[in-house]
Structures are given as C-alpha cells and as structure tokens.
Amino acid sequence: MRLDNFDLRLLRIFMVIVESGGFSAAQAKLGMSQSAISCKMNDLETRLGMRLCQRGRSGFKLTAEGAQVYDETLRLLNQLGQYENKLGQIREQIFGHVRIGVVDTIVMNPACRLPASLREFSRKYPEVSVTLDVMESNEIEVLLLQGKLSIGLCSSDHEMPGLAYTHLFSERQRLYAAASHPVFQLAPPASRKKDLLPFAIAGRGKTGVTPLDEVDGFSMRAASAHMEGTAMLLLTGELIGYLPEHYAAHWVHSGELRCLNLSELDYFPAFNLTLPRYGHASQATQCMVEALMLNYPQASCMVAREQWPKTVDSSMLSG
Known part of the structure; x- marks a missing residue:
C-alpha cells in the first residue's frame, strides 16, 4: 500500500481516537462530530483492509491488528518528525x-x-x-x-x-468551604487540624498529596484530581478541601466560598x-x-x- 497525505491524515485521526480512549472523547480534540469521526475510521479501515477497533455499546477497544497499526503509526510519525527536523536544518528553518x-x-x-x-x-x-x-x-x-x-x-x-x-x-493552596458550611459555625473558630476531623474532606483521589489525609482519620467522601472538580465539590456546601488561592479568589469575592485561614495547613506545590x-x-x-x-x-x-x-x-x- 502506498501512503499519501489523505492516509496520513486518517492515521493521525486514528492516533487521537486511541489516545483519547474512544470516539466520544476524541470529538473535542479533533473538532469533529462523532459521525464524522466514524466515517474517517471506516475510510481508514477500508484503505488498510482490516478492522482496527470495536465500537458500540460495549465501548471502544482496539483489535489485535489495530494495536499493531497503532504501534507502527507511532513509529512512522516519530520518523516523520525527525525528517522534518532534517529539512529544517537544510533550509535553516x-x-x-x-x-x-x-x-x-x-x-x-x-x-x-x-x-x-x-x-x-x-x-x-x-x-x-x-x-x-x-x-x-x-x-x-x-x-x-x-x-x-x-x-x-x-x-x-x-x-x-x-x-x-x-x-x-509554586502556588499556595489553602483550605476552603462553602460559606454555608457548618465549620464556620464553630465557636471558637477552628484553629487546629484536629478541629476539622468531624467534617468530610474533598480529596485528590490518592493519599499523601495534601496535609489533610485519610491516614489522619479524615473522611474522604468525594475526590477529584482536578481543581475544577474540587471547586464543584466544595460549592455543594458539604465538603472542605484545597484550592489554589488564585483560583478560589473568584468564589471568595462573590461570597460563595470562604477560606478557613489555617496557615499551618497551607501547602505549596x-x-x-x-x-x-x-x-x-x-x-x-x-x-x-x-x-x-x-x-x-x-x-x-x-x-x-x-x-x-x-x-x-x-x-x-x-x-
């Protein structure tokens, strides 16, 4: 089979689909509808004469041939990158x-x-x-x-x-909770780590990341590795969690979130x-x-x- 520019475009689409984990997840990266992506995959499979993946209600999965095509395409694209480098050196561009x-x-x-x-x-x-x-x-x-x-x-x-x-x-991450959270009703206000033990924490999905951890007895009722996900969890009013100070500022200014202001529990990733x-x-x-x-x-x-x-x-x- 002789490859042309059309084939290379199809192969690049295939790589994005595989690395995204399926057609739906690849839509935003490719800027294409799911039906358009499906058509491109059909074109590629026709060109190659083999089935590359299974898709449907059971989810996306590479066939044995598809896994081999993925590995070979990765090598090909790396080689093309090296070729572009050589051309740039020749043209000084x-x-x-x-x-x-x-x-x-x-x-x-x-x-x-x-x-x-x-x-x-x-x-x-x-x-x-x-x-x-x-x-x-x-x-x-x-x-x-x-x-x-x-x-x-x-x-x-x-x-x-x-x-x-x-x-x-680096950035400073501090503890926040919704303004309505009961932690702000404590009298006297929370001033030590152990004062927060009665309240559920929004975690990061793994231990040892923040100063508040399950190993210390805290209840992790929900978790997100992303700051946007953590912000959503805190805005429910049910949880305490860490956010970057610069990121939380919008909700602090609007009165939706409050900082617990326990500087000894701040951390600086x-x-x-x-x-x-x-x-x-x-x-x-x-x-x-x-x-x-x-x-x-x-x-x-x-x-x-x-x-x-x-x-x-x-x-x-x-x-």
Whole structure:
C-alpha cells in the first residue's frame, strides 16, 4: 500500500481516537462530530483492509491488528518528525510539532508564563504547530515516558527516574468551604487540624498529596484530581478541601466560598518543566523549551541547550 497525505491524515485521526480512549472523547480534540469521526475510521479501515477497533455499546477497544497499526503509526510519525527536523536544518528553518501537557488552572497563576512563551514561540517559529492538552500530572508523566508528549508542565508528588524536572514556580493552596458550611459555625473558630476531623474532606483521589489525609482519620467522601472538580465539590456546601488561592479568589469575592485561614495547613506545590531523559528531541521541542526558559531566567541555566546532557540528553529526548 502506498501512503499519501489523505492516509496520513486518517492515521493521525486514528492516533487521537486511541489516545483519547474512544470516539466520544476524541470529538473535542479533533473538532469533529462523532459521525464524522466514524466515517474517517471506516475510510481508514477500508484503505488498510482490516478492522482496527470495536465500537458500540460495549465501548471502544482496539483489535489485535489495530494495536499493531497503532504501534507502527507511532513509529512512522516519530520518523516523520525527525525528517522534518532534517529539512529544517537544510533550509535553516524550524518545522514540526510540539505536544505540551499542562495541569488545570495554572493559567490563572500570575507566575505561569506559558502564554507569553507560546506567543513568542509562535511568532518566531510560524511553521511549528502546537498541541496543548490539560490533564493530570501523573498522566502527563506517563505520556512523556511513552513519547506521546514533548513537554510537561505539572506538579509531581514523586519524581520518576526517566524524567528530568526543573522547578519554575509554586502556588499556595489553602483550605476552603462553602460559606454555608457548618465549620464556620464553630465557636471558637477552628484553629487546629484536629478541629476539622468531624467534617468530610474533598480529596485528590490518592493519599499523601495534601496535609489533610485519610491516614489522619479524615473522611474522604468525594475526590477529584482536578481543581475544577474540587471547586464543584466544595460549592455543594458539604465538603472542605484545597484550592489554589488564585483560583478560589473568584468564589471568595462573590461570597460563595470562604477560606478557613489555617496557615499551618497551607501547602505549596511546585510546578516543574518536565522532560524525558531519553529519546530524540526535535528541534521544535528544544526551541519551545528555550522560549519557556526566557521567561524563567532563574531556571534557564539548568536547561540551557549546551547543558542539557547534564539533566536531559538533548540528542535522546522524545519529541
């Protein structure tokens, strides 16, 4: 079979479907209706002469052939990225694609300079396309290790040995509850950790993340790894939980949420530029890292290109 541009577009659609976990989840990323995605998949299966996935009421699942096609397509797209790099070197112009994973709500943090970096990067390298996905920190780390993301901007509980972390900024997370929550009716007001034991907590879905934990006897009646999910849980008026101070400000100003103001229970997660230690780094990825570091001069010396081999091998990064 001879591949053409149409086939490559279909294969890229197939990759997004697989990595999203199905047709419905891929709709927003592709900007296509579910019926249009289904038609594209039918076209690809016809072109390849094989069934790639099962879809229907039982859910989405790759066939054995589909899993092999996914693996081969991943190799092909990585090779195309390397080819684009070589063409860019010949023409002295940067081509390619950068895939960035970030956690939710950090755009509201004044210390987050990613929008400015993206603006400067897009002006300097107009031939490079960028995909920006919002996801959990753990998912970002896994996809970096798998070579499916180029760059991560996340907060990690435990650093993975296959990744390199460079601290960029931190944020303050504090305890909040709805203004109607009974914790604010305590007399005297809650002033110690143990004063909060009678109240249910909105957790993060795993232990050891925040200063209030099930191991300390707190009841975790609900959980969300996302700040938006946590905000929804707190707005029910039933739970106490952590939110970034900058993110909670809107509801505090409107009177819907109140801060418990227990500064000893505040915590300060660090946000890191996260990169794979091994693989092949595209020129586009290297340039995106450099654009980001221009806005973090205190960290730039740690990931300057000539110093990458000390933390990240620039000839072996996955990009």
